[in-house]
Amino acid sequence: MNAPDKFTSLLSLTREPFPASHKCVIPGSRPDLFVPVRDVQLTNGETVSLYDTSGPYTDPKVEIDVRRGLPDVRGAWIAERNDTESYEGRMHHALDDGAKNEDRDAQRLAELRAGASALQRTPRRAKSGANVTQMHYARRGIVTPEMEYVALRENGKREWMAEYLANEERAKRVAGNPMGASIPRIITPEFVRDEVARGRAIIPANINHPEVEPMAIGRNFKVKINANIGNSAVTSSIEEEVEKLVWAIRWGADNVMDLSTGKNIHTTRDWIVRNSPVPIGTVPIYQALEKVGGVAEDLTWEIYRDTLIEQAEQGVDYFTIHAGLRLPFIHLTADRMTGIVSRGGSIMAKWCIAHHKESFLYTHFEDICDIMKAYDVSFSLGDGLRPGSGADANDEAQFAELRTLGELTQIAWKHDVQTMIEGPGHVPMHMIQSNMDEQLKHCHEAPFYTLGPLTIDIAPGYDHIASAIGAAMIGWAGTAMLCYVTPKEHLGLPDRDDVKQGIIAYKIAAHAADVAKGHPGARSRDDALSKARFEFRWQDQFNLGLDPDTAREFHDETLPKDSSKVAHFCSMCGPKFCSMKITQEVREYAAKKGVAEAAVLAEGMEEKSKEFMAGGGEMYIPIRAVS
C-alpha cells in the first residue's frame, strides 16, 4: 500500500499499554457484550481494576488500521432492534470540507488518495415513524445492551468494597456527602434504564457510531470529562487529529468534542468518528458557518439542517446547539464586562440582530428533535450566553438562557431525545453552588455539562488549574460531565502536552468529586495507592497514579537507581527523616512491648490514657503493629 506521507504520523499512534497493566473484560449477558477494564498488577500480588476510556489502543492484541477504523462494538445490537434502515445518505459536497465548488474535483481526488472514502460507512436512520433513542427504549421499559454495558462499566469490579466496608469507623467517617445524588451501591442495568428514562442520564450513542463503547453521563454515575480537539483556520492538520483523539482517551477523556473549523472538517470528522471508542460531540454551527463563507448573516435553517444530517450520518453522538440564546436576551449582555464569549452564541446573536428575528435554532427546535431521534444524537444544549469573566457570572443573560434550556429540555423529552445542558464558564467559588441549584431547578435534573468553571481570571497559562478548582466543586455539587480547559486557554491552541495537562487536571477534579459524593468504589484507588505509599512500594505508587510516566520520571530525577524504588525512604527527607519509616519503627517497637498493655488499650483508651498521664505514669502503646 502506498500510504501518502501525510499518514506517517498516524502509523505511529500511541499504543503502549500502561505499565504493569493489561486489558481485561467484564463479561455481560450475551457473548458479544463485554466491557474492557484495565487491571493493574501490584508488586504485592494484588490487582486493581480501573475504568478504562482508552479503547483498543492500549491492547497490544488488537491490530488497528486507522484507514479502516475500529472494530464494531454494537452494530449487531442496532441491527437486531430492527427499527433502522440503511440508505444512500446525503451526498458529500466539496463545500462540506470548506472547498469551493470549482475545487470539487481536486478535493475528491485528494480524498480518494487519502483513503478517506473507505472510512465512510453507509448511514443508517430510523425507519419511518420509528424513534431509535436510548431514552425511547428506556421509557418503554427496555434494557438495551448499551444500558447493560454502562451498568457493568460503572460498577467495575468493586473488589475493594468489602475491605473498605470492613473498617466501620473509617467507612462511616469518610462516607461522602452526595449533595442530593442517589448513587446505589451496585449499578444494575435496570437502574441505568430508569435514569435514562427520566432524563437524569444520557448514553450518547449515535446508531451510526457502532464503534463506541457505551458510557453514561448523569449525576448518579461517575463524573465524566470531555476533551476538545480540532484544527483551526490558523494551524493544525488532519493527521494530528486522530492521534490527538487517541492521546486524549489514553489519559482519560470520556468524551471528545471535535471543534474543527478549518478546511477538510468533514473528512477529519470521518477519521475521528471511525477511530473513536468514545462518544464524539460537535458544534454543527461551526461547519454551517464555513459553508456560508464565514458570514453569520448568511446562515439559513436549510444549511444548518443539512449540516445536522450530514454529521448525524457520520455518527456524531451529540450536538451542541445554542437554541436557548433567544433574541430577547441579547441586549442583556450589553453591560457585560466581556459580552458574549461563546463562538456559537456570538454567531447566533449576530444572525438574530442582523435579521431582527428570533433564532432559527429556537423556532425550528422540534424539527431538530426529529433529526436527533432518527439517529439517536443527543442534545448538548449550548450556553451561548455563559459568562466570560467572573464579573459576568450568574447574570440575567446567563440565567434567562438557562431557563430557556429547561423549556427546551421538556420539548426534547417529549420526543424522547436524550439531552444534557451546558454550563459556565467563569464563576467565582462562592457563586458555583447557585449555578447547580438553578440548573437542577429549571432543567429537571437533565445532566449538567460545564466548562470549568474558572474561579479567577488572572491565571492565563494556568487556567487548567484555575478551572479544575471550580470543576471539582461543581462536580461534587452534581455536574455530570466536566469540559476540560488546557493551559493554553485564552492564549492559543493546545498541543499534545497541553491536552494531557488539561485532561489530568480534569481527572483530578472528577475523581475529587466522586470521592466527595461517596461514589461506591471511588476511594478504592486512593486507598490502594496510599497503602502502596506507606509500604514503600514505589512501582505500585507510580502505576496506580493518573500518570505513571510522570510520577516515575519525577522520582527518578533525584533517586534514579533501581534500588531506591524499594528503598524505605525517598529523596524528599532522606533516610534519617522519613516519617513513614519512623512510623513503622514506632509500630514495630510497640509490637515488641506491651501485650499486657494492649488489653488495657482495648477498652476506653483515651480516658484511661488521660488518667494515666495525669498520674505521671507510663505510656500506653499502640495496639497493633503493621501486619
Place this chain on the structure above:
Amino acid sequence: MNAPDKFTSLLSLTREPFPASHKCVIPGSRPDLFVPVRDVQLTNGETVSLYDTSGPYTDPKVEIDVRRGLPDVRGAWIAERNDTESYEGRMHHALDDGAKNEDRDAQRLAELRAGASALQRTPRRAKSGANVTQMHYARRGIVTPEMEYVALRENGKREWMAEYLANEERAKRVAGNPMGASIPRIITPEFVRDEVARGRAIIPANINHPEVEPMAIGRNFKVKINANIGNSAVTSSIEEEVEKLVWAIRWGADNVMDLSTGKNIHTTRDWIVRNSPVPIGTVPIYQALEKVGGVAEDLTWEIYRDTLIEQAEQGVDYFTIHAGLRLPFIHLTADRMTGIVSRGGSIMAKWCIAHHKESFLYTHFEDICDIMKAYDVSFSLGDGLRPGSGADANDEAQFAELRTLGELTQIAWKHDVQTMIEGPGHVPMHMIQSNMDEQLKHCHEAPFYTLGPLTIDIAPGYDHIASAIGAAMIGWAGTAMLCYVTPKEHLGLPDRDDVKQGIIAYKIAAHAADVAKGHPGARSRDDALSKARFEFRWQDQFNLGLDPDTAREFHDETLPKDSSKVAHFCSMCGPKFCSMKITQEVREYAAKKGVAEAAVLAEGMEEKSKEFMAGGGEMYIPIRAVS
C-alpha cells in the same frame, strides 16, 4: 574581591523586574515607613497596582550584595522601642552545621572563606522582663510601625474600588460570601492592632530579622501562601537556596520555610534570613535531630532549647513546634492507613514511645513561650498527626491533637506570643469544612495554616493541582495561609520549575479564596485583566497575569508575530470565529441602529421583548455600544 567559585550562581540572582512593571511605594506616617507595591503600566494608559512579595530584588535601582544581606527595613523601629538589648549571643558550634567537633577548624575556615560570618548580625533580645511581641504591644493599645506597614500593604491602592462599586448590579451580584470573616472595606492600622491583640492575626517579625517587610496572616486579611525550600541529606547545595528564596518570592510566596536537614544548615539559614524580605519559618526539631546524630531517642530538652535560641538569634520568624502530639494520642494512629506522616511528628512520637514519657515540647511549653517572647518568634503549632491519606482524614488522632493545639494557644496567648495553627494534609472535599469548623471552635480564631489539603491520593506528579482544589476551598472557609505543594510532592525534591509551579497553583488558590470571600479590591485585578482580554489588549492580558512570561510564551507559540498581539482575534478561533470580535460587531451594529429603540429598551425590557416576539415583530437591540 576574590569571591569564591561557589558564589557564581548567587551573583546571577533573578533580578529582572516584571514586564511593564515598576516598583512604587505607598508612604506611611513617618519617613522611614513606605510600602513597596508593583505598578503595572497598561497600554491604555491605566495603571494597576499589585501587592508585591518580591522585595528589593525586582527593583533595578537597589544594589544587592548577597554577602552583605538586604538593607534594614525596621531596625530603627525596634531600637526606638528601647526594650531590647544586643548581646554576644550563643557561640556558633561546628555541630550546628552538622559537623563533628573534630571538624571544627576546617569548618570555621570554610565559613570565613565563604564570607558567611559577615552575615551574622549581633543578636538582640528583650531586656530582662520585657516582652517584645507585636501581640504584647497590640494588647497595650500600641500601633507599631509594623502594624501600620501591614495596613498600608493590605489596602494597596484600591484604585478600582470606585469603578467596581459604580456598577451596583454587578457589585451586589458578585459580592463575596465571607464565611464568617469580617473584612473591613479599608484596613486601618488600628484594625491590624486589634486583630493582632485578639490573636486573630499574626505579624511574624523576629526582632533579629529587621530586613523583613512586615505582613499579616489572619482570616480578615488577604490569604497568604508559604513556600518550602531547603536542602536535604541527599541533594541540593547552599548556593541554590538563596536563589530559591528569591525565585519563590518573585512568584508570590508570602512566607518561606527553610526545611534544610543536611550539613551546613546554620550557615544556610544565615544566608537565607539575611537576604529575605519575607518571614522565614523553620522546624527546629530537624536541626536538633542532626545534633544528636539522627537518633530521635537521644533528643533532650536542653539540645532543643539551645536550637531554639540559636535560630531565634539568627532571626527566624516562626517555629513549627509539634507540641500537640501528646503521648496518649500516639496509639490512635495504629489503625491508620498511613500512620504518622509528619517528619517532626514521627520524631516526637518515636521519642515518646522510646522513653515512655510525655513529649518535652508539651511539658516545656511555657519555657518555650519565654524564648518566643524574648525575640518575637511566632508559634506555628505543628500538626504532627495530620492525615497522610484521605482514608485517615478527620480521625480522632488528628482532632485530639487539634484540641490540644487550642489549649496551647491559650497558654501562648497568656504570654502574648503570636500563634498560628497548622492543619492538614490529605482531606477529601466533603470533609474540608469541618476541619475549619473544628479549628475555629477549639483554637479561638488563631490563624489556620494548612498544607493543601490534597483532595485525592491518586495524582502523584500533579499534587499541586489535587491540593490547590482543597487549598482554595479551605482558604475561602477561613484559612489564613496555605502551604504550597509542588508537583514533586511524594516523589522527590522540587527543582526551580517545581517551586514556581507550586507557587502559581497556590496563588490561584489564595486569590480564588479572596475573590470568594469578597476581599475588597481582590476582584480588581480580575476585572482589569478581563477588560484587557475583551479589548484584545494582549500585552496587558499577559502582564496582569500571575505569570506574564508563560502567558506570552504560550501565545507566541501559535501566533508569534508582534502584529498579532494587537490583532482582534487569536489562534484559538481564527479571525472568522472570534466570539469577542463578533460581540463587538454586534454592539457596533446595534449602536448604529436604534436610538428610538433604546428608549423602549429603557423600560421593562424583558417583558416588552416577550410581547414583541409573541407578536412576531421586529427585535429590540442592545442599549449600549462599547464605550
